[in-house]
Amino acid sequence: MAKIPVQFRLNGSDRAAFVDAPETLLNTLRRGLGDFAPKYGCGQGACGVCTVLIDGEPHLSCLTLSVACEGKRIETASGMADGPDLHPLQAQFMEHFAAQCGFCTPGMLTVARALLDRNPNPTRDEVIEAISGNICRCTGYEPIVAAILAAAGSPGMRRSEGGRHA
Amino acid sequence: MARHEGRGMASVNYPIGMNLGGDPSQALIHSNPDGKFTVALSAIDLGQGMKQVSRQIAAETLGVPIEDVHVDTADSDTGPHDMGSFASRGTHRMGNAIIVAAREARGVLLEAAAEELEVDAGDLVTDGRGNIHVRGAPSRAITVKATAQAAQFKQGKTIAGRGIFLIPLSAVDAETGEMNPNTAFAHACLVADVAVDDETGEVEVLRMTSAYELGRVINPRMVEQQLVGGAWMGMSHALYETPEPYYPNPEHGPRDFNEYLMPGPGEIAPYHVTVLERPAPDGPYGGKGPGEMCANPVLPAIANAVYNAVGVRVDELPITPEKILRGLQANGGVKPGPRRGGPVNWR
Numbered sequence: 048m049a050k051i052p053v054q055f056r057l058n059g060s061d062r063a064a065f066v067d068a069p070e071t072l073l074n075t076l077r078r079g080l081g082d083f084a085p086k087y088g089c090g091q092g093a094c095g096v097c098t099v100l101i102d103g104e105p106h107l108s109c110l111t112l113s114v115a116c117e118g119k120r121i122e123t124a125s126g127m128a129d130g131p132d133l134h135p136l137q138a139q140f141m142e143h144f145a146a147q148c149g150f151c152t153p154g155m156l157t158v159a160r161a162l163l164d165r166n167p168n169p170t171r172d173e174v175i176e177a178i179s180g181n182i183c184r185c186t187g188y189e190p191i192v193a194a195i196l197a198a199a200g201s202p203g204m205r206r207s208e209g210g211r212h213a
Numbered sequence: 214m215a216r217h218e219g220r221g222m223a224s225v226n227y228p229i230g231m232n233l234g235g236d237p238s239q240a241l242i243h244s245n246p247d248g249k250f251t252v253a254l255s256a257i258d259l260g261q262g263m264k265q266v267s268r269q270i271a272a273e274t275l276g277v278p279i280e281d282v283h284v285d286t287a288d289s290d291t292g293p294h295d296m297g298s299f300a301s302r303g304t305h306r307m308g309n310a311i312i313v314a315a316r317e318a319r320g321v322l323l324e325a326a327a328e329e330l331e332v333d334a335g336d337l338v339t340d341g342r343g344n345i346h347v348r349g350a351p352s353r354a355i356t357v358k359a360t361a362q363a364a365q366f367k368q369g370k371t372i373a374g375r376g377i378f379l380i381p382l383s384a385v386d387a388e389t390g391e392m393n394p395n396t397a398f399a400h401a402c403l404v405a406d407v408a409v410d411d412e413t414g415e416v417e418v419l420r421m422t423s424a425y426e427l428g429r430v431i432n433p434r435m436v437e438q439q440l441v442g443g444a445w446m447g448m449s450h451a452l453y454e455t456p457e458p459y460y461p462n463p464e465h466g467p468r469d470f471n472e473y474l475m476p477g478p479g480e481i482a483p484y485h486v487t488v489l490e491r492p493a494p495d496g497p498y499g500g501k502g503p504g505e506m507c508a509n510p511v512l513p514a515i516a517n518a519v520y521n522a523v524g525v526r527v528d529e530l531p532i533t534p535e536k537i538l539r540g541l542q543a544n545g546g547v548k549p550g551p552r553r554g555g556p557v558n559w560r
């Protein structure tokens with residue numbers, strides 16, 4: 048099968064890959080472009096661990112075709128820190144011990160980032176709703192909810208690249 | 214058609230590690246010429262915090278700053294032997310092995326420093342900030358780094374230590390079946406408050422309150438996070454998860470993750486934990502470890518709370534709405550037990 052070229056912005060840089068038509072964005076990010084923040088959990092849309100932002104909106108990259116991402120802005124948890132400066136969400140996840148094994152963390156950070164982009168002061172219920180598509184096996188969710196609520200109130204919350212336009 | 218509240222309690226006496234013993238852990242420690250130490254282990258940190266706890270125990274025993282200790286659990290092919298990360302044994306078994314290794318390495322470190330300072334090693338102490346000095350004379354000092362370099366490049370010494378911890382396998386008496394399951398025991402008690410809907414059979418966990426006795430709590434925040442996460446998992450096992458809902462009949466089992474039920478963030482029950490510390494005589498700095506017992510008491514406590522709420526005794530997990538409704542039918546309706554204890558006042 049002929050490979051198809053696809054170009055998009057990944058965490059602020061222009062990137063290109065040759066993909067097969069049925070290739071998922073998750074596969075292109077991990078195997079093609081070496082961005083290992085989005086994880087392969089279930090591969091069927093059930094766990095949220097592969098979540099990335101596409102033009103500021105959370106999408107499950109295991110169910111997204113790479114060819115559909117031509118010209119889009121893709122953001123993953125790898126692009127959240129600004130050099131050595133952690134994103135407030137990352138800092139609060141550390142502060143609140145919101146990770147044990149850490150497998151769910153990139154997905155949780157990503158849906159939380161999308162939430163705070165569109166709703167800088169969410170209620171507890173809004174936080175719970177935002178992360179309800181993401182499974183965490185270790186923390187019991189409470190530390191994650193607490194971390195997101197704390198980040199919402201913290202100074203220096205930066206909007207994601209796509210989120211500015213949302 | 215109503216919701217019925219009930220309260221249940223469970224206690225657990227939990228043996229740490231394989232409870233007939235015979236499960237060794239080894240640790241190897243060596244210093245690098247920059248004065249930093251590497252602890253090699255083959256047990257893996259799955260997120261429970263073993264690396265951090267190992268690091269704390271090693272730094273404390275060596276007498277060096279924690280940031281100068283690196284824990285390497287990279288490869289069980291090349292690392293020292295370990296039975297593994299299971300049975301809540303990490304802190305206790307590996308911690309004890311690390312202490313033995315770190316004591317030996319510290320001994321060599323102090324000998325090397327003694328040679329440089331031309332004093333007796335027995336007169337030396339560490340300040341925990343990277344210096345070694347003569348007891349009572351802080352100016353007669355050498356850094357750990359300079360000592361490591363002298364050992365490596367001048368004295369031709371390795372600053373290293375080997376450690377193993379083994380509770381020997383208990384023999385079982387063929388006549389009486391008697392054996393010694395004794396190792397460090399941790400203890401907990403948990404109270405679950407639930408509401409059971411007699412129309413839908415659904416159980417809501419309203420809150421959980423517990424007390425855990427875990428020996429010395431070596432890293433309080435990590436213990437807390439393990440207890441909180443583990444309680445959620447216990448609730449999930451009690452009420453939701455099963456690959457075989459009609460075991461041994463394979464029908465209706467989940468075929469993939471989409472069909473495997475687990476509670477989500479919307480089902481979080483407020484949870485209050487009190488941790489009691491009674492340092493264990495054979496534990497590393499008195500530590501035992503929370504591990505699996507984070508989840509254990511939740512299951513019987515919820516089962517007892519359901520029984521207290523509606524009089525249905527479910528003895529197969531998970532406690533599904535179907536089992537409750539069948540139980541209510543068999544009992545001819547709701548038979549609530551007496552209310553136990555007062556209102557919970559932590560929330």
Ligand code: FES
Nearest residue numbers: 088089090095109
């Ligand atoms: S891997 Fe995409 S939702 Fe689980």
Ligand code: FES
Nearest residue numbers: 147151183184185
């Ligand atoms: S921290 Fe392990 S799955 Fe969330």
